[in-house]
Amino acid sequence: MKTNKFLTLVLTIVASLAIVSCVQDDDYTIPTSLGDEENARLNTLLANGTEISIAEAKAMYSVGDFLEPIDENIYIKGYVSSSDKSGNFFKEFYLQDSPSSPTTAIKVIINQVDLYNQFNFGREVYVSLKDLYIGEERVGNGVTAIGGGIETDQYGTTVTSLGQTRARTHVFRSPVTEEIVPLSVSVSQINSSLVGVFIQLDNVEFADNLAGKRYFDPMEDFDTKRQLQSCGGVNYTTINLETSGFSTFKNELLPTGNGTLKAVVNKTFDGASVVLALNSVDDVNLEGNRCSLAVAIFSEDFESATNNTNLDIPGWTNFAEAGSWVWREKIFDNNGYTEFSTFNSGSPVNIAWLVSPGIDMDAQEDERLNFTAAQHHLESEANTLEVFVSTDFDGTDVLAATWEPVSASLPTMDNSWYEMVDSGLIDISGYTGTLYVAFKVTGSGTDTSLDGAYQVDNFNVFATE
Known part of the structure; x- marks a missing residue:
């Protein structure tokens, strides 16, 4: 009896090591053991399903509607625009509709950490929507997400995460990883329609009063907002950059210069405000001279x-x-x-x-x-x-x-x-x-x-x- 327990423990440890080596090695190719099955399912989907655009998928949800599972054999294709590698995103990634000049994006929520190992930045991904749900992850936050179930309370119905097993049968990587070209916009052009899109701001800097501050304020519980400003003539236009307390770069000092910043358009937890979220501080290049307002x-x-x-x-x-x-x-x-x-x-x-x-x-x-x-x-x-x-x-x-x-x-x-x-x-x-x-x-x-x-x-x- 003791031998059986010991053998079970050993097999469990070996299996765990095998899973870690397969999923968390930053190898963005499809592992052979998983890839054959994934490719077969993707080929079946492409042969028998009907592709719709991300915009069409988002339009299937109306705010306040009770959610029902999708009963059509339809799918979407998108390109991963966010990354949880730095810890600034958690158990989610965004798919935008094109690697360049995107017009919209949708969130995919999966009950799994380190998603970047499978769904790396720029990866072409197909999602089979049959039997899944499209709605808000939190009531009223205005962010459309794909999930595996629903929860209903006094405030309404929301989608819940896809379990890892269902993700394997509904979310498929293609062998393609595209270069994501950030959508160049001004601060004033950023709005809810761009949530999930990877964008670029030029001539931007952190607010004057943030010199010496870090991305995350240790007095905050979860997230810290830091104001970005762009010289647009006589007045600054501003937007907040939000950083998670779980990010790997949270303790880095904010750069004090002016330049270019690339980020994902996101929303605050309650959906009240549009913010930006970094995939990595490598996307921050604020080394130039600070701008001056016109007089x-x-x-x-x-x-x-x-x-x-x-x-x-x-x-x-x-x-x-x-x-x-x-x-x-x-x-x-x-x-x-x-x-x-x-x-x-x-x-x-x-x-x-x-x-x-x-x-x-x-x-x-x-x-x-x-x-x-x-x-x-x-x-x-x-x-x-x-x-x-x-x-x-x-x-x-x-x-x-x-x-x-x-x-x-x-x-x-x-x-x-x-x-x-x-x-x-x-x-x-x-x-x-x-x-x-x-x-x-x-x-x-x-x-x-x-x-x-x-x-x-x-x-x-x-x-x-």
Whole structure:
């Protein structure tokens, strides 16, 4: 009896060692003992199943629905975009729909650690969806996942992890490992639709107050959020990088420079916020000089306006090309602005220019133009507001100058009356010498469809000095 127990113990130890040597050796090829069976199942799936896209699979779940097992012989194909090698992910990996230019991703949850040994970064993976479930791992977190079962409580129904046995019959590696090309995005472009996608941010750095801090705060229980910021002109755009307390790099100091960071778009545990999660600190290259926010080198807020008078601010040129009416100084609700309206002018054609003072473009770099504008009583697209720049305006003769149009976000008939529209940061850094900015409105005082008005306020030129 004792001999049998001893033999059982020895066999158990040997079997355990065999499993470890097979699964945890960082060998991303399919082991022969497993690969033959896995390949056979994958070939059967490809021969008899129907492929659907990851987007189609995600669309099968509607938030709040009770989940039922998928009864069709369908499957998805994707590429592993996350890695648990560093401990920053746990018993899960994401599949994005393409190794380059991906559009969406889905989470696969498996009750197994060190998944990177089998499902390495970039591995092409097929998932047979028949008898599996698609839903949220946690109610309301907004992350669509593939699981092997469901749990229902007072808050709703969620998916549960695939057991290792079911994973072997439903999740298959192909021999292909692709290079994952990170999707290059700006911070402002990151949203829930990109959860699970491997992205790249350029011109990014950790917030100023994080110098000397580490990826993980030992006072936290599970995860630490560290703010990343990107210079986007006059303000930073920000997003949090979240690091698990189980990550192997948690005690490393945050880099203090600016540069490139590659990460997986993720969500916080409760799904309240979109965050980034690293696969590895090898994806962090923040060694460059920190960026500087732009400062205003010229500003006009029109707060000196005298209500209902022709605009007469020093340095500005107010000129009527057709008709006699010009831009006016206006005040509403204690806010000054300038407006051009052709209503009741009596002139069949009204064209009015408002030209800024000259701006020295050689004293600084990376200049950006910004302003706000609104419309009211606009009824025709022929009643226009245009924006131009010139480097040969002599300060007097508007029509003799060469004016180049610039692209800006301007109010249209789709905007509500008096709704101020931000022009965006308009790149004017390519100009040298003295630059003038002009606003030109075309309307009519006799054609009622062309007697709308345009307003301009908060005129600024920003630059890096």
